[in-house]
């Protein structure tokens with residue numbers, strides 16, 4: 077597996093858009109929209125590839141004051157539950173720390189809380205609805 081930071085609008089970025097739509101939007105009856113990709117030239121893009129294909133990706137949006145928000149974390153369905161998500165998050169945390177970010181947060185789907193908790197994140201506040209499903213703020 078190769079962890080890499082990818083360039084906005086590159087062919088690899090286009091691959092992540094397809095994975096994000098497939099994993100995060102189509103199951104909800106939605107498509108990836110302009111709202112999802114607005115300002116992504118100002119954000120950081122990370123991915124894991126194997127020899128043949130993209131396995132997982134995530135976007136990091138700087139918030140100021142040393143904080144960054146992870147968005148759109150998606151692992152290819154055939155690869156879920158095999159440690160790829162953990163691997164990606166650990167690599168991304170390391171990369172973000174080296175850039176100088178001190179706090180990472182995300183708006184987590186209720187269904188993914190257990191995953192982020194295993195990586196040391198904690199919930200704060202109550203649930204709210206995004207894309208029609210419950211989410212909660214998490215951070216570490």
Ligand SMILES: CC(C)(COP(=O)(O)OP(=O)(O)OC[C@H]1O[C@@H](n2cnc3c(N)ncnc32)[C@H](O)[C@@H]1OP(=O)(O)O)[C@@H](O)C(=O)NCCC(=O)NCCS
Pocket residue numbers: 099100148149150151152155156157158159160161162163183184185187188189190191194
């Ligand atoms: C949620 C997701 C990113 C996790 O990635 P993954 O590669 O499947 O997870 P991993 O195999 O690395 O799991 C790491 C640990 O978290 C646990 N875990 C994984 N998904 C979990 C979930 N949804 N709920 C609770 N625990 C979970 C695993 O059992 C594993 O535990 P272990 O270390 O004790 O064995 C991935 O399944 C995914 O893309 N899901 C669909 C999209 C999604 O929900 N994205 C997040 C939006 S906020």
